[in-house]
Amino acid sequence: MGVIEYCNVVVNTGTRATDRLYTYKVPDIFIGKIKIGSKVIIPFGKGNKLLEGFVFELKSDREIKNIKGLKYIKDVLNDDIKLSRAQIKLCNWMRDTYLCSFYDAIQCLIPRGTTLKKKKVYRINPNIIGSLISSDEGFDNENKIIQMLMENKMISHNELIKGIGYNCNKYISRLLNKKIIMVEEKFYSDIKSKYKKVVEVNFDPKKIDKVLSNMSNRAYKQIEILKYIARVKRVELKDVIEKTNTSRAVLNALEKKNLIKVVDEKEYRTPVDIDQIERDKVNKLNWEQEIAYANIMKTIRNHRFEKYLLHGVTGSGKTEVYMQLVNNVIKNNQQAIILVPEISLTPQIVEKFLKRFGENVAVLHSKLSLGERYDQWKKIKNNEISIVIGARSAVFAPCDNLGLIIIDEEHESSYKSEMNPKYHTIDVAEHLCRENNAVLVLGSATPSIESYYKAQKGEYKLLELKNRFNKNPLPRVEIVDMRVELEEGNKAIFSRKLYDSMKNELLSNKQVILFLNRRGYSTFVSCRSCGYVLKCLNCDISLTYHHRKNVAKCHYCGYQREVPRICPECKSKYIKFFGSGTEKVEAYVNKLFPSYRTKRLDIDTTSKKGSLEKIIESFGKREIDILIGTQMVTKGLDFPYVTLVGVLSADITLNLPDYRANERTFQLLTQVAGRAGRHDFEGNVIIQTYSPNNYAVISSKNHDYKDFFNKEIRIRKEFCYPPFYNIVNIIVLGKNERNVIKSANRLFQKIESETGKSKGLNNIQLLGPNPAILGRIKDNYRWQILLKYQSVDHETIKGIINYICNKNKNKYIESNVGLIFDMKPYNIF
DNA sequence: AGCACGCCGACT
DNA sequence: GTCGGCGTGCTC
Numbered sequence: 001m002g003v004i005e006y007c008n009v010v011v012n013t014g015t016r017a018t019d020r021l022y023t024y025k026v027p028d029i030f031i032g033k034i035k036i037g038s039k040v041i042i043p044f045g046k047g048n049k050l051l052e053g054f055v056f057e058l059k060s061d062r063e064i065k066n067i068k069g070l071k072y073i074k075d076v077l078n079d080d081i082k083l084s085r086a087q088i089k090l091c092n093w094m095r096d097t098y099l100c101s102f103y104d105a106i107q108c109l110i111p112r113g114t115t116l117k118k119k120k121v122y123r124i125n126p127n128i129i130g131s132l133i134s135s136d137e138g139f140d141n142e143n144k145i146i147q148m149l150m151e152n153k154m155i156s157h158n159e160l161i162k163g164i165g166y167n168c169n170k171y172i173s174r175l176l177n178k179k180i181i182m183v184e185e186k187f188y189s190d191i192k193s194k195y196k197k198v199v200e201v202n203f204d205p206k207k208i209d210k211v212l213s214n215m216s217n218r219a220y221k222q223i224e225i226l227k228y229i230a231r232v233k234r235v236e237l238k239d240v241i242e243k244t245n246t247s248r249a250v251l252n253a254l255e256k257k258n259l260i261k262v263v264d265e266k267e268y269r270t271p272v273d274i275d276q277i278e279r280d281k282v283n284k285l286n287w288e289q290e291i292a293y294a295n296i297m298k299t300i301r302n303h304r305f306e307k308y309l310l311h312g313v314t315g316s317g318k319t320e321v322y323m324q325l326v327n328n329v330i331k332n333n334q335q336a337i338i339l340v341p342e343i344s345l346t347p348q349i350v351e352k353f354l355k356r357f358g359e360n361v362a363v364l365h366s367k368l369s370l371g372e373r374y375d376q377w378k379k380i381k382n383n384e385i386s387i388v389i390g391a392r393s394a395v396f397a398p399c400d401n402l403g404l405i406i407i408d409e410e411h412e413s414s415y416k417s418e419m420n421p422k423y424h425t426i427d428v429a430e431h432l433c434r435e436n437n438a439v440l441v442l443g444s445a446t447p448s449i450e451s452y453y454k455a456q457k458g459e460y461k462l463l464e465l466k467n468r469f470n471k472n473p474l475p476r477v478e479i480v481d482m483r484v485e486l487e488e489g490n491k492a493i494f495s496r497k498l499y500d501s502m503k504n505e506l507l508s509n510k511q512v513i514l515f516l517n518r519r520g521y522s523t524f525v526s527c528r529s530c531g532y533v534l535k536c537l538n539c540d541i542s543l544t545y546h547h548r549k550n551v552a553k554c555h556y557c558g559y560q561r562e563v564p565r566i567c568p569e570c571k572s573k574y575i576k577f578f579g580s581g582t583e584k585v586e587a588y589v590n591k592l593f594p595s596y597r598t599k600r601l602d603i604d605t606t607s608k609k610g611s612l613e614k615i616i617e618s619f620g621k622r623e624i625d626i627l628i629g630t631q632m633v634t635k636g637l638d639f640p641y642v643t644l645v646g647v648l649s650a651d652i653t654l655n656l657p658d659y660r661a662n663e664r665t666f667q668l669l670t671q672v673a674g675r676a677g678r679h680d681f682e683g684n685v686i687i688q689t690y691s692p693n694n695y696a697v698i699s700s701k702n703h704d705y706k707d708f709f710n711k712e713i714r715i716r717k718e719f720c721y722p723p724f725y726n727i728v729n730i731i732v733l734g735k736n737e738r739n740v741i742k743s744a745n746r747l748f749q750k751i752e753s754e755t756g757k758s759k760g761l762n763n764i765q766l767l768g769p770n771p772a773i774l775g776r777i778k779d780n781y782r783w784q785i786l787l788k789y790q791s792v793d794h795e796t797i798k799g800i801i802n803y804i805c806n807k808n809k810n811k812y813i814e815s816n817v818g819l820i821f822d823m824k825p826y827n828i829f
Numbered sequence: 830a831g832c833a834c835g836c837c838g839a840c841t
Numbered sequence: 842g843t844c845g846g847c848g849t850g851c852t853c
Contacts, residue, residue: 008853018852021853042853044852044853045831810850833849836846838845838846839846840842840844841844
């Protein structure tokens, strides 16, 4: 191989149109310094605009076909963010898997705020600087600008506005025309590394007496410092000054005498105050935990890639298993990533890890500042931290030495990104573990149908924890048929059973959690008398009620119908859209139980920073008797005095316009029920519903996951849903509605003909093009095309979509019409 | 995205 | 005969 003189760069132009590698020549000064993954500045396009890019490949002259006409790399930013080879591999994999651009993928892997921005800076034309004085009299503002530029060599546009005012543009352009001043563009980033000054001893500390004997008697402050520094050897500057009661001047004198060294050291901003946290001891595992632990440990020790599904009932002690696995991984000098559905909703698991592992844990959460995030990234990259805990984006933590990824509550939909690229955390984690010969552990009390199916097929190794950690029984679950309540004259949202139980528990000083599920934007049409729900005949999905047109619509295939006046099933007139009215629940509870303390836990009451923690804390201290909450109460809460959980209506999730509605219901009911009776007191759960015979409701009452799985998997097969079939959603969007519709139609036809031509593709369903349910977002019209096909055909279909939509985009798509791909949609909204 | 090239109509 | 409208295509 010849000398590395060329490199292939991904350029950040901000469009998909330039989503490929561009070859640049490496100037001599950068040969050897430029690495794969380096951030570079390159000239691009006709105007040679300077842009940021990342080196994806290095090439020798022999490997480059078309050498003439190449431009040169302008700069290599070695102090900036750098991608590892593994990360570049991950980018390529993401682009291939999710049909996103290189830069979409890169954006996931680097800390936010590190993408360089540009600003205009002005300076005086150096050629005229001598002849400037006393000319141009009478132009006050122009002179003022010149004055400012004489004082500071360079001034940004913003600073000029501050000094002169918003009308400064016209003076600037006059000065530019007269060639008195010049403009140029400068790169900057929102994040700067923070440095601290550190003092180091610069003589042999053992020979301190000799050094001291050479000091003047008058230099008592210097002597003080020398004694101190000989003992500690290295200390932060501000600490020496404080401890020895001296000043910077004294240090300067010592520095001059070469007795100490003052160095800049990168300082990390630490978002968690570790000292405040008391440490926790290792708990002994019970035999079920021990089996799971030993199984996984064996693979970790062998450095083999393997995927485990840890199916453990609520309260079975999965976290303790996680922590002991992590402990072994870090002892091996490897890194571990622990993913949780949402960091703010799972403070208890985060706390457990901090108590066990202290400052070796990086907690990545959405409230970190850009600087904190950047520091954590660098710390992980430099292998100074071994454990990363965070929500889905933490899967991209730059661990070069990965041994283990744990995904807790793996069934949660928050692991699916709804931003571009619309990745699934489990897929990314799987890829990373495969590349690193690491182990992936998916944990859940209610595994997703897809994961459990994979476990059955042997793709995941299944490990089970069937008992609660402290041998407590699972709570007793009762179903209340709300149709009967209506029949017997109770039109209230509380059944008599739930009301009585609440009264009982509260009287004996216990706590109650009420769970209600509010999904404002999607309501369904149902009969309060018989429980009948309007569904799509093709898709077996609840129809969504649209207020404006008074119609019910299918989100999958676009089928729509009028809302009937009387129930087609039982002829009653109680058929209408399912009103949430959930804001009223709190008021209603207050009216029913005026002497008890009630608190609501939802997005409204927890939007303020720290308010969620506050509510949970005071609930833990039993300052609240009744906690009313949305999904937030289903996760992770672990309080001994909670003996009753009431689900106000299982129907809201049961009738989500989604093929996962039953799965979601089973998961939610099981999770929320798991909050009751975790410690010394027995737990009770009451589920109110209009569909008491639904299999999801019944299996969750019986705590029977397998029963639910067996019924659900049959329906998935029958109605052609995952895991047997896969769905792809292509969103066509743009500001011009006519162009969007035109493109969507052309795209649809092309996909139809291409998939028709491909041999061996059976049972493909193409739905659309339909306007997306949220038809207009940020001034963009959105239409969508859904493809449903057998999972085995995924690669073929992906190839066809990529060929039509990316490689030949401008043949079928109008300019300024964009495409977004969702290769595994969770929500068709 | 931007920027140049190019083909067509309006106007000095 | 020239100026400028915007559709088209490329960016190492």
